[in-house]
Amino acid sequence: MIDEPVLGDIPKISDSGKIPMPLDPYMSSMRDLKTIDVAQEAAAADCMRALGYTGWTANMLRTWDEESYKEFDFFEYIDPEEAARSGYPKPPADSTLKMTDGEKAPKKSPTSREVEAFEGIRTGTTTDRAVPQGGCLGEGQRKVRDEALPVDARSLAVDSRRSAMQDSRVKAALDSWRSCMQKNGLQHQDPVILRLNPLWVSRKAGTPADDRERHTAAVDARCQQEVNIVGVYKTVRAAYETRLVDANKSKLIQKNAIFEGWVRNAESILAGR
Template sequence: MRSIYGTNARKAGPLLAMALLACGALAGCGDDPAREDISAAVAVPAISTTPAPPLPRISSGAPTAPKVEEPPVGSIPQVSSSERIPMPLDPYIISMKDLRTIDIAQDVGAALCMKSLGFTEWTAGTVRTWDPENDKEYDFLEYIDPVSAAQSGYPRTQPDPKLPSPKTPADDRRRPTGEEMAAFNGSASQTSTGRAIPEGGCAKEGARGIRDEAIELPVDARALAVNSRISARQDSRVKAALAAWRSCVEKSGLRYPDPVVLRLNPEWASRKADTPAGAEEKRVAGADATCQREVNLVGVYKTVRVAYEERLVTAELEKLTAARPILEAWVKNAEAVIAGAG
């Protein structure tokens, strides 16, 4: 899940984002405080299959959030399915399809700006400010079926094929000139032919065609969702479930502080979805998934996260309600930009 602001941070990719146990307004997905993807790298230890010394102190990379009172929760259901669990903030979050539409429209608008400055070879794909690999919804912890994990390794999430695609393929990009980049990013005030470059360059001009700078978004629901993930990850009930998970996986010779770190071991973290998992990944994934299910780790985490989101919705309901039509207007503007350039 990512924020509606900026694009640069998404280039770091979803695998690392998951490892951080936090994204975005969480440091964003990077270039904007409301973005949710990456804030720091995480050290991944090698797998131990033999008796090991005491568990090392390994940072999961999770940002530190202010201590808050933990919300009460009712009964915690046993999660045994990968079916998505609805969250209280869902009604206020626009879809990945809409976010992709905004992304494409910003590049289209920037290209129109560049052409108006005389850079006729510039297309919406010359510099793409977003990466389709980051347009995936994910959480720190999702249910993994033990049988499937043992047979196929860790699941690989593919981008939604229904998401809109730009007309200019990524592999059609050419290397822009220095003058073009100065006009694109706004580091120059005019072109060599004397044409005035808009403030912030054509990259920002592309965004202006979608978002009215005079209208400030009251709150970013995706950023609040990130906050709920951070708070849930630091909750004592989730920490207790993680401790139980660690005790369980140690029986298989695995000494890791967190399932996300284990899942992102470099031996298999970069494996493509169409590449079969190796024997060791299958063994580790099977043990990991079995222990997660045994201690109901996902059930505890999701239940606690729901409680934090309910609190956020109550506190920010007026702003969330006001933000939704603004976001919908951005999407309509983006659709118009794309249609007009067609």
């Protein structure tokens, strides 16, 4: 059985404003995470060319894409009136995190030997140069991440989300949501799965939602508002996050300093390219 934390007042959430969470001061920004990923690829490409693979480019084997930099939580407020007009929200992507033309996949595919050197499967090359441990992928990562984090705030945030979803207060709110949906003629067991239905997830921003999506989203939003799912979930999740912060406070402070060093390393690698 989960040792459920005691909760204070649960606020009624009625707008999409950001709700502060205990781990926020320790969370790495998506912009910094992309800078690190791009720098690791650049350093790995330098490694590959040094091994004699002169045609290798930084985007030859992508280890990330634009979806990697989207923030996610199980529940965010959905405005019922807006949902009735436009369906499920599709917030615009951060233009600073979109792939540039130079970051998109090249037309040329890597050879099997190149992949082996990149991933460290092969220990030597045709020119008898030694492949570094973990391949050039590992070498690129070491150039940026020169010191291990004692704890990862984003991993702790995932833990808090999982704990919240198992909490009896959140489960009770979900039961109430199901009852509300049923009263409105819709049979759905999980609002997260409902929101991620491929029928509307695949809809591009700017493309109008169809009648089915608009109706479903409106009922979903009204039921979530009626039972205050976001308020309950965020309050419960914050309580679990507080526990995690208290248990890892010194490591989180140390983590911030190390991560800042990673960002400096990444910026140095990318400078002048």
